[in-house]
Amino acid sequence: MFWGPSFYQEFTAEMVDAFTAAVPEVDVSLQPSEWDGYWDKLATQVAGGAPPDVINMDGKYIAEYSGRDVLADLESLPSLDLSALDPSDLDAGRVDGVLTGLSTGSNAWVIVANPELFDEAGVELPDDTTWTWEDFTEIAQRISDSGVATGVTGGASYADLTIFLRQKGEDLWAPDGMGCTAESLAQWYQLYLDLQESGATLSADAAVEDSAVALEQQAFSTGRSAMSWTWTNQLQSLRDALGSQDVVMLRPPSFAGHADENGLFKKATMYWSIAAASQNTEQAAKLVNFLVNDPDAQAIQLLNRGVPSSQDAIEAMGDALTDTDHDVVDFLEAITPELAGAPAIQPMGTADSQNTFTRLLSDVRFETATPAEAAEQTITEVNGMVTA
Known part of the structure; x- marks a missing residue:
């Protein structure tokens, strides 16, 4: 389940198509939504005990859903490779020391x-x-x-x-x-x-x-x-x-x-989270791993969900990046050594x-x-x- 305007829905569907082509044993059902109405829809599913396996999460709500034990500890999932991500990106998704949201980019x-x-x-x-x-x-x-x-x-x-x-x-x-x-x-x-x-x-x-x-x-x-x-x-x-x-x-x-x-x-543009109650945790972790790490996925998404900390991900975007994209990437790279850490998480x-x-x-x-x-x-x- 994710939010975004129509073109977000289109390129996200392309990313998932690339995932299912690479991992055909996993079926993925998409639940796209505009921002308005997304959180009501998510709250209804969570309250009904049937949250989506993979949840698009935002900084305004990550503490709330983490505090209610809705989101899984991502570092406990072996199918999710976090090695290419900058520690600051990982810290941005930690609530009380537990990684419950994986930054899509900054x-x-x-x-x-x-x-x-x-x-x-x-x-x-x-x-x-x-x-x-x-x-x-x-x-x-x-x-x-x-x-x-x-x-x-x-x-x-x-x-x-x-x-x-x-x-x-x-x-x-x-x-x-x-x-x-x-x-x-x-x-x-x-x-x-x-x-x-x-x-x-x-x-x-x-x-x-x-x-x-x-x-x-x-x-x-x-x-x-x-x-x-x-x-x-x-x-x-x-x-x-x-x-x-x-x-x-x-x-x-x-x-x-x-x-x-x-x-x-640097603010995480948004996060990918996995429901703690998911019955498909391993498959969900494989999907999130693909969305964050796979070069084919990054070539489709480009910088629409922020600048990824993985240099491999940026390189995978190749000539599709515009001059403005390069300006943004270079700016974020220039300020990174000056940063003093992530701000505190917004409370529930x-x-x-x-x-x-x-x-x-x-x-x-x-x-x-x-x-x-x-x-x-x-x-x-x-x-x-x-x-x-």
């Missing part, structure tokens, strides 16, 4: 910049290995002040919040709820308020409107802002929307001005927490709550979501 949450707008504004692109939050806000304000475009849009995600907190030696999550202090969370809310009040970003009304439209219609994608935040796997979509291949990825700024202290992390019950962050940041932007008030309310609400 993405990183980065700042994208439009060099053409920087040039028109007379502002140089920053050195992303040394720039600070002060540099970031100054650059954004200078671009806005030039009248060429808005300095920066987007962000306001759990991902840049995680990065911000990791720079302070904290984390977004702890086993019993949020892992940060209210003071640090308030500083993140204040950052967005300061950008707004300086004119470096959109007004509150415009920011809400921009976040509600499709990626291709947003301010950065239409050349109305010079910087934004995005996942690395969206680079091609942004370049296509702008009609320019010059869009570049930048590491996040930091307090210290050092790349190895910027809190950046908090899958909807992003809605809380978004709503309370909106309250800050519209000045119906101070950053400190929003931070306290966020921690109260999100901690109240946690289930044992």
Whole structure:
């Protein structure tokens, strides 16, 4: 069982066809779904005692399903070869030390910049290995002040919040709820308020409107802002929307001005898991092993489920990789030595927490709550979501 739009369903079916051609004694029944409705469908099957053997899992839910003993320990399955995978990819799928999800590949949450707008504004692109939050806000304000475009849009995600907190030696999550202090969370809310009040970003009304439209219609994608935040796997979509291949990825700024202290992390795009209650564990392990390790499977999937840590898998994609694909692979390779480990796993019950962050940041932007008030309310609400 897996989620994704129609083209995901098509290439996943091709991967499974390649598997059944190689391992004809195993029959595979596909249960594809769009993201909307996937988790309700999965929950119904699990509650009914008939989960799919192989489950497409997400970071928002892996602790919840692991904590309910729904997912098998993948390291206990001899048919699953984990030797080609980077330890950081394996760690991303561990819950309480048990590997219950196998990363399909990684993405990183980065700042994208439009060099053409920087040039028109007379502002140089920053050195992303040394720039600070002060540099970031100054650059954004200078671009806005030039009248060429808005300095920066987007962000306001759990991902840049995680990065911000990791720079302070904290984390977004702890086993019993949020892992940060209210003071640090308030500083993140204040950052967005300061950008707004300086004119470096959109007004509150415009920011809400921009976040509600499709990626291709947003301010950065239409050349109305010079910087934004995005996942690395969206680079091609942004370049296509702008009609320019010059869009570049930048590491996040930091307090210290050092790349190895910027809190950046590689996120598992999604996971393959196996049901602990499966009656076909060995066959399921063979399928997952094929999806993750087989060159034929990688040549079909390409980077649609993230950049795999296995160099053999990347090489198997060959000439099918675009220039943008190579840019993303090279970027992730460059940042890997700088990373300080995976963020804490999101605890059970908090899958909807992003809605809380978004709503309370909106309250800050519209000045119906101070950053400190929003931070306290966020921690109260999100901690109240946690289930044992």
